[in-house]
Amino acid sequence: MDIPARSPEPSLPAGIAYSDVSTRPLFGDVPFGYGSAQQGQLCDCFLIASLCAVAGTESGTLRKSLTRRASDGRITCGADSHEDTLPTDGSGDIYGTTPDGSSWVGHLEKAYAGHLGGYDKLGEGGWPSAALQWITGRETRTIETATLDESDLASVISSGRPTVATCSGPPGSNAALAREYQVVYQGAHAYAVKGIDADRNVHLHNPWGQFHPKPMSIGTFRELFWRIDTC
Structure with missing residues (x-):
């Protein structure tokens, strides 16, 4: 079995730091739906709306997308892995969140930020077509x-x-x-x-x-x- 590569942590804007969220559940007990993902203080509606759309139609895709690796606690997403941390300004999560307090939205957002080259790049916006293809692995x-x-x-x-x-x-x-x-x-x-x-x-x-x-x-x-x- 291929072990996901250790990915560099996506760069953060000034004044933002990573916070350990390893004690929080990756997925909650609340059934998935369109309201399972919520946009935060980042202009990435194209990504969060895509997560909402997938959560409302085929939640199994999302549950398969992330794993908390037992060997070292890192979060794996496809062929990559990153630390079990999410951005904060000291007051709590500031980017993508979930109503039930689980961390899957933030981790998928983090993985996509890494895919693009940092949170600043993610905040520049994008197209749902690319986000949907990245989430589902299918052509859009x-x-x-x-x-x-x-x-x-x-x-x-x-x-x-x-x-x-x-x-x-x-x-x-x-x-x-x-x-x-x-x-x-x-x-x-x-x-x-x-x-x-x-x-x-x-x-x-x-x-x-x-x-x-x-x-x-x-x-x-x-x-x-x-x-x-x-x-």
């Missing part, structure tokens, strides 16, 4: 919503696969509609797509853990969200 499909009619778009959204939608618009562009549906619109923001209800309204989950958009029609979704990534 990126679709511009304007290229699909409402029926085809509804089929993609209701597929049951991990799916993330990204909104973006200049100031004044659909701003009133975005405010009506509680969508963070000025600047790209990613949401986990939960699906469509019987009235054909799209339901979305904000990785912040709050300020979730109101259910919206397919037409409204297409106006506010220009891109979806699914795997």
